[in-house]
Amino acid sequence: MLRVLEINEPEDLSHVRGNWQRLWEATKDATFFQTLEWLLIYWKHFREDKKLRVLLVLEDERLVGVVPLVVVNEPTRLGKVRVLTYPLSDWGSHFSVLAAEPRQTLYRALRHLQETPRDWDMLDFRWLDEEDLEHHLTAGAMQDAGYTAHEGIWDETTLIDFEGNWDDYLRSRSPKLRSDIRRNLRRYEKTQRINFERYRPLGKQAGDDDPRWDLFHEAMNIAELSWQGHSTTGTTISHRTIRSYIKDCHIAAAELGMLDLAILYFEHQPAGFCYNYVANGRVFGLRRGDAPEGRAHGLGTVLTAMLIRDSFTRGDKSLDMGPGSFEAKRRWMTRIAKVGRMTHYPLTVPRIQLLRLKHWWQACRDRKSGRIPNSELNRLAT
Template identity: 20%
Template sequence: MIQVIRTETEFKNLKTDWNKLYGTIDQTTPYQTWSWNFLYWKHFSAYKKLCILLFKQKGLLKGIAPLWVRDYENLKIVEPIGSRGTDYIDILICKNSKRDIFSKFIKWFETSDIDLLNIEDLPHTNLHTNKYLDILESKNLYLNQNPIYCPCYSIKLENSWEHYLESISRRIKNDIYYYRRYATKHFKKVNYRQASSSEISKHFELHQKIRTSKGDRGTYDKTSVRNFIKEYAINMENNNLLKLVFLSFDGRDVASILGVEWNKERYNITIGYDPKYSKYRPGTLLYTYDIENCIGRGITKYDLSRGSDLYKLTLGAKQKYNVRLVISRSKRNNQLYLKKQRIYWKNSDYAPTER
């Protein structure tokens, strides 16, 4: 049985059942929680219609596909809430119901009035991506699958700072200590500190400074995005999950990382630093102090989010790829949509969009 949630009130009332199902699933990230999805909908629902699918078996909730519907270039598109602004997107499905629910999901799409199904940023750990795509073979549907849609990076943290340093190259290890000494030589006080959500605007400012200096618009150029992250940060702080850290030189904040910690894993959302201090490597310095702090607190994974940046590899991160699936009844629809999206995102930072 599939139940469709179409109103915000129904979405609010789904919180308890959603979180209960979330707690039974093995591989999840903070981006599959009710809080992330509801707040994302709340702040970016303009021009979209809610379409959350609940998959039930004998009255028990076995799966949730948190979707919205939008119109784009005369196409009616269904995609997960959080698209174009979330590092890892997935459908919540109980372990023993994956194939059955994925099959029902595709059948629902096949019989709907939707033109195109766009699922981007499926994590590499996703089990429906390859294992169940044979379900599409018997359907009159066209699939565009990009197994290397977007690179993401994470570090498996060692049990001590010394072991972590042994896992990276000698040159990078030497650079870490060189720039720590370099900063302390030029500033009386170099300080790494944890902050509260009340300082989130400082993070926005630092992020925008470095992104605009590189010719990007930056994630936080829009008020709607800032308001979303502010509310999300407060929500995470109330649940002791927020991690907002700063690096300061003589009392001046020069770099910042925004993230959340979930099941002994850190998920960074954005980083920022003041390009005026680039010669002191404030971003790299903050990362190393932050990683050292995480190791000391028993964090096992340090996720550096999406995007190909060389520093992620030098810090010892492993590269994985998010997957993208575009499915429709028309090959032309797939081609048109993908072409338009490439043009839209050219020279733009990855951030939530209104349409």
């Protein structure tokens, strides 16, 4: 018999650290953002106007699943809406429950939500990967628990799958890009004007968790010299509002063996960076940037090419380049992946039904673009 223990204070999670790691290892394609270390950092920096609801699913006394949730007060034209969702907040592309049997775990967690006072206006599972959508994992658990599940598209992300080898990948690129890559690599590598350093520590357990602050600060300096230094979105790694968050994540990722930081040097000076997280060969590109001198010499193409070539050498599985900036990423990517959502709109909250109609209209647009099938659009309208 499964039961649920709900945790609302982060310090109460310390006693499940080992079991959380065990479940992380059992979860398919788990990322840095699903570690307990990341959740505690996230809560430390972004807890304002939120409520933590971590649902621990136990079989007798054994932890078999974790469903990390937060209640977020989100502004809409209808006023603030309390949304119960995953805590990712767009820092990554995908999120899921931690469990060897995710559908069963999510079903029991949803039953727990029905048995407790509702402190949310809308249940919105965001950042679902394509496999979840194809196998109706979240949708099935919601329906089994008595929730209506409306499918939508939260975003799209661009990926490079490292299938075959570097030469195979080059042959799959456009003639122009292939020519640019070969010419620039030959031009700069032959004269030894560039140097590429990629740092990927093995982690604290392996005695290899040096954060390499020298590389970190070089990346920060490049970011400040690039367009990111003038950005007001508050999401660039050099922005003062999130700098301490990025530093805390940097330490945690190094200790977990999930840090992946690449620097390109031009004539011994930092010219570009790629700041990533990695787990089991799956790389997530958090941010990248080029110094003015790097842009002037067209080194952006060189940096990306060397990163991809190095990933083939390392045996990586994929690189998630993240959503947005599709034109810049289109020539590199091997596919676009949908980032889905499953939403429940309670009938007892009238303004949420208005929000459902807004999402239905968005789904109409997604259908026309092919991002969502007709069957799901019809279901959203009912």
